[in-house]
Amino acid sequence: MPAGSNLEAVLSAGRFAVTAELGPPKGTNLSVVERKAEILRHCCDAVNLTDNQTAIVRMSSLACAIHLRRLGLDPVMQMTCRDRNRLALQSDVLGAAGAGVRNFLCLSGDHQQFGNHPGAKNVFDLDSIQLIQVLAGMRDTRRFQGGDEFTGDIPMFIGAAANPFADPLPYRVVRLAKKVRAGANFVQTQAVFDLEIFGRWMAQVRARGLHEQVAIMAGIVPLKSVGTARYMRDYVSGIVVPDAIIARMEDAADPKAEGMAIAVELIDAAREIPGVRGVHIMAVGWEEVVPILAERAGLLPRPLI
Amino acid sequence: MIVAQQKPLEDIRQMARGFRRLLVLGCGTCTTICFAGGEKEVGLLATSLRSVLGQEIEIEEAVVQRQCEWEFLDQVGEAVGRAEAVLSLGCGVGVQGIGERYPGVVVLPGLNTAFMGLTEAPGIWGERCMACGDCLLHRTGGICPVARCAKSLLNGPCGGVQDGHCEISPENPCAWVLIYDRLMQQGRLEQLEEIIPVRDWKASHSGGPRRIVRPDLREMVEEEV
Structure with missing residues (x-):
């Protein structure tokens, strides 16, 4: 059953898709969301709303996704298993679906230790793969995980994350296969900096035929400074930043320009890899860069389907 | 085994302050094996408490085989009877076992019960089961x-x-x-x-x-x- 989201339409039409991340505000001001939405409106097919990313409390992805829908954008509502159990997750899905949200991204969630409430109790009633199963079950059988029926349509385009760069590397494709079997329709990867590891992973993905069952979008993080690059290499688990990229950022007279150049090169390279069907740009508070990258990578204008 | 760790002495001093007769009761099973509440730890803690609480308190020491079984708790009935409070160096189960057997006495937890685990190496314990x-x-x-x-x-x-x-x-x-x-x-x-x-x-x-x-x-x- 088609979910009817713009992202789904672009991918189904065989076009190279672009999504971008929008970080909700640490406060009540929806105009922040509106400002960022206008920056992203014409340069991507759908916008991800992060769900208390890095375990820092922000405006909910549910509220922001509904707001974006009203502004006429196609939201991807991110949902983590860290903060909510199966009751809360399913209830949020009903609310979002009722308000026209069609794309849902199922995540484990960063551990609360990294955020601003390190003393919180986490939930993890479900894991991300089980969350995909629960959502697919709701969509396909119109029943909750607990078995009860509910009323109304619930068209969903279900997303998953994948990290080709985390240990154990040979297991990563197996995990993707499980997510596909659980019912994922699209996948957004962790930030790609190391094309060699990414290329090897994609080869394993193709060997299993997974690229034909799920739309894989390569994660792109534009680097703002050498400090950001080093921070990601040293402190963000599961991200690999090769020395060559660090060196380029170190030597750059204009680090922002160099970061953009690297991002465009990564987008170009990812596009050349068979089975990669889009990019997901995570600008982490630097949303203004997204239209520039999309323009330079030749991804504009976005298709109207 | 159940792995536990002694609370900071200051916390224990605060809990025990005001009681005149205290029984420090160790446990001969899990907390002995993880060096938190055996005979040796009971002795050391009693000595420390005597020094921080001074003359105001009379401290008795005992260890039972397991604080989580009635038959062993029954063996210290007299000592418990003499005390105003029992400072348990057993796990949370032991603390509650004492309370259920002797509801008239105040039971204080001397340990923080940490987890079910094993000794990974001498001096290192790790969680294995929830x-x-x-x-x-x-x-x-x-x-x-x-x-x-x-x-x-x-x-x-x-x-x-x-x-x-x-x-x-x-x-x-x-x-x-x-x-x-x-x-x-x-x-x-x-x-x-x-x-x-x-x-x-x-x-x-x-x-x-x-x-x-x-x-x-x-x-x-x-x-x-």
Whole structure:
């Protein structure tokens, strides 16, 4: 059953898709969301709303996704298993679906230790793969995980994350296969900096035929400074930043320009890899860069389907 | 075993202040083995308390084989009777066992009960089981992701693994890397392809405090009576 989201339409039409991340505000001001939405409106097919990313409390992805829908954008509502159990997750899905949200991204969630409430109790009633199963079950059988029926349509385009760069590397494709079997329709990867590891992973993905069952979008993080690059290499688990990229950022007279150049090169390279069907740009508070990258990578204008 | 750790002396001093007769009661099983509440620790703590609380308090020392069994608790009835408060160096079960056997006496916890685990090396203990009530170790290479993964993930490692350790600490090995290595060693990696479905957590603490009643044993007891 088609979910009817713009992202789904672009991918189904065989076009190279672009999504971008929008970080909700640490406060009540929806105009922040509106400002960022206008920056992203014409340069991507759908916008991800992060769900208390890095375990820092922000405006909910549910509220922001509904707001974006009203502004006429196609939201991807991110949902983590860290903060909510199966009751809360399913209830949020009903609310979002009722308000026209069609794309849902199922995540484990960063551990609360990294955020601003390190003393919180986490939930993890479900894991991300089980969350995909629960959502697919709701969509396909119109029943909750607990078995009860509910009323109304619930068209969903279900997303998953994948990290080709985390240990154990040979297991990563197996995990993707499980997510596909659980019912994922699209996948957004962790930030790609190391094309060699990414290329090897994609080869394993193709060997299993997974690229034909799920739309894989390569994660792109534009680097703002050498400090950001080093921070990601040293402190963000599961991200690999090769020395060559660090060196380029170190030597750059204009680090922002160099970061953009690297991002465009990564987008170009990812596009050349068979089975990669889009990019997901995570600008982490630097949303203004997204239209520039999309323009330079030749991804504009976005298709109207 | 149940692994526990002594509370800071200052916390214990605050709890014990104001009582005139205190029994420091150790436990001869788990907390003895993890060097938190055996005979030696009872002696050391009693000495420290005498020095910080001075003449105002009279401290008696004892150790029972297990604070979680009535027959052993019954052996210290007289000592408990002489005390205004019992400072237990057993786990949380022991503290409550004393309270249930001797409801008139104040019981103070001298330890923080940490987890169910084993001695990884001398002086190092690690968690192994969370008593979720529905063991799935046969599906995970004999390594428990519920207890050993910081997110209790049942279907493989999250994206935060680096150099084999968990994102929350370089000292925490990633449970799923351990599971992967174990299954590889056993030639059973295909197990990781299976999806472990949504769990029924009723058997865990989520289903409320747990209790086991064994009718076969109950019948034997009733026949004897």
